[in-house]
Amino acid sequence: MSRPQVDFKAAFRLYNDGKDQAAAETCETLIARGVSVPEAHYLLGLIAQRQGRIGDAIASLQRAVQAAPGDPAYSLTLGNLLAPQAPHEALPLLERGVQLAEGGPVHADALTDLGKLYAHLGRGEEAEQAYRDATDIAPGNSEALRAHADLLWQQSDTEPARGLASRIGRRSDPAARLRRALMLPVIVESTEHIDAVRLRFERELDELLADPVEPLPAPETSIGMTAFYIAYHGRNDRPLAEKLGRVVRRCFDGAGPRLIPPRPARKRRRVGFVSTYFQQHSIARTTVGWIRDLPREHFEVYVVSIAPGVNDPRAEEIRRAADHYLAVPATLGAARSALLAAELDYLVFADIGMHPLTYYLAYCRLAPVQLAAWGHPVTTGIDTIDYFISAQSLETAGSEAQYSERLLRLGGYFMPRYAKPEWKDDAPDRSAFGLPGDAHVYGCPQTLFKLHPDFDEALIALLERDPRGHVVMIEANAHWARKIRRRLEQRSAGVTDRLRFVPPQSSQGFLNLLACSDVLLDPFHFGGNNSTMEGLALGVPIVTLPAAFLRGRFTLGHYQEMGYLDCVADRPERYVELALRLACEPGARDAARREILRASPALFDRPDAGACLGEALLGIAAQR
Secondary structure (H helix, E strand, C coil), X not given: CCHHHHHHHHHHHHHHCCCHHHHHHHHHHHHHHCCCHHHHHHHHHHHHHHCCCHHHHHHHHHHHHHHCCCCHHHHHHHHHHHCCCCHHHHHXXXXXXXXXXXXXXXXXXXXXXXXXXXXXXXXXXXXHHHHHHHHHHCCCCHHHHHHHHHHHHHCCCHHHHHHHHCCCCCCCCHHHHHHHHCCCCCCCCCHHHHHHHHHHHHHHHHHHHHCCCCCCCCHHXXXXXCCHHHHHCCCCCHHHHHHHHHHHHXXXXXXXXXXXXXXXXXXXXXXXXXXXXXXXXHHHHHHHHHHHHCCCCCEEEEEEEECCCCCCHHHHHHHHHCCEEEEECCCHHHHHHHHHHHCCCEEEECCCCCXXXXXXXCCCCCCXXXXXXXXXXXXXXXXXXXXXXXXXXCCCCCHHHXXXXXXXXXXXXXXXXXXXXXXXXXXCCHHHHCCXXXXXXXECCCCHHXXXXXXXXXXXXXXXXXXXXXXXXXXXXXXXXXXXXXXXXXXXCXXXXXXXXXXXXXXXXXXXXXXXXXXXXXXXXXXXXXXXHHHHHCCCCEEECCCCCHHHCHHHHHHHHHCCCCCECCCHHHHHHXXXXXXXXXXXXXXXXXXHHHHHHHHCCXXXXXXXXXXXXXXXXHHC
16 A cells, blocks of 8 residues: 555544544645645545634635545535535535436435535425435435425425424434424414314324433434424413423433532622524524623623624624623534533523524523523423513513413513614615505515414405505515415405515515505514514504413513504404504504604613613522
8 A cells, every 4th residue: 555545544543533633734744745635635624624614624625626526525525514604606516516426325415415405595396306316316314304304394394294204213213203293384274273283292292201212412403403383373382392391301311410509609690691593683683682781790791602603793793792702613512511611600591492402402501590581482391491581561460370480570671772773765665565556555574484373364354355455475485475375365265366475685675665564464473573673663553462472462562662552452353453544544554653753762772671681680699
């Protein structure tokens, strides 16, 4: 065997042993000698990727591809590395890698990776074909089956998705079974469908509690999903959330101890905030005020931001607001290590249930007191979350029964220092959204899975009673939009031609859409919050029917703070009457706009929430 080949094998052994520096030095020597050059660049790319030096990794892998364009591994590795941040650059690399890998041992895996990128780019049919081709080559390829099932589930093709998921794993494998159970419909068909889905979900959880199961070391990846969509059913989710919590607790053997003793007394208590969404996202907008305004005479604020965006202004705003800021990779181990090292007194999870990593991280005890904020406004059911942060103005009498945690009813205004949106167009053009100039526009710019079947009757009543009425929604997913349209057509086929779906908008485009609306519709059971703030900033009336649960009471809370309740309904019939009046009667609409523009400045840039959270944390400390 030649000396260069031995040297490269030695470099790879060093890499596999975790000796990155020695492996890199060997690669540099090989490159300088002009031998094993593509392999050396490739290994340098893998080393840089493992160390989180993504720019260096991309550069090294590009050199490997240039030196050996016929090697599928180099194109595939570079394509997968580029895919999250530069998907259009990654696509030709993965397509070429699939061609080069044809007939080889990695062909099915390459097709699966290509399918994932197609799915990310919204090219669902091509993604499905790639997954089918992968399983034709390797019928038992669990990654292809899982990716195909996930694609169908995200399209709300739930039963085919569950069918594919049933082909993965053994009965004693809790991850495969729990993934299948968590494949809840994105768009439900009816209230009866909701009841059936919840009944099946509970039955499958009961089976997981009763059957022997294997330990589950990494649920954030092996399960990789949460019960997110159950929050949109309009029901009390505490029993199911707690039962799911018991299932995960039974299986997750890496969570560690459930209690940490109180920290030694210190002048300022340490408060941590953690999320995967501390970047350009609504969660960052509604959390930064707490981070900024916690009283620094009592608290030292730590932020652990999981995989924040590069050059992201919102991430930078949060970094500046914190006393200590840690950006960590998107792994449970990295987040747990960073949080434990901070030796926090309190840890606030901004949005438990929205992302698998932070959901399963919440099963770890990382601070003596752990709290869930209302970024995802539903109880967690997790026994290591001690408190749920809400507000007196948002809760109903006796709503403590809806939470597995102890409920913190903060006083004052609940919205943490929300910045008033900057709108740059005071004359939006309705034709840009395909709307007639003389239409009565009912804007409902919510994510489509918020639209509960109970809300359908209100939408149909508006369209039936107002011949000039157009209901406008945002089509983030064509499959979801088709299901919503079909659901409404089954109730009233003659009006859905005035149901308009528009593409996802930029920030300014979204504000223009709000401004084009005569009235905004807050959906039943799970309403708006960020969109409510934006609509009120523009003076657009928002009709709301407060729900029994926190997730449907934010718009009411904003109106209460404004001292203006004219758009708040007490029953569905009144909701329809208010919306019709505001859309069809210019005088009523103009009067509402004037009052909203007069009162809404009270909602923005308010420090109350940070101060009130600080008082609550000091109260918890006094009780311990």
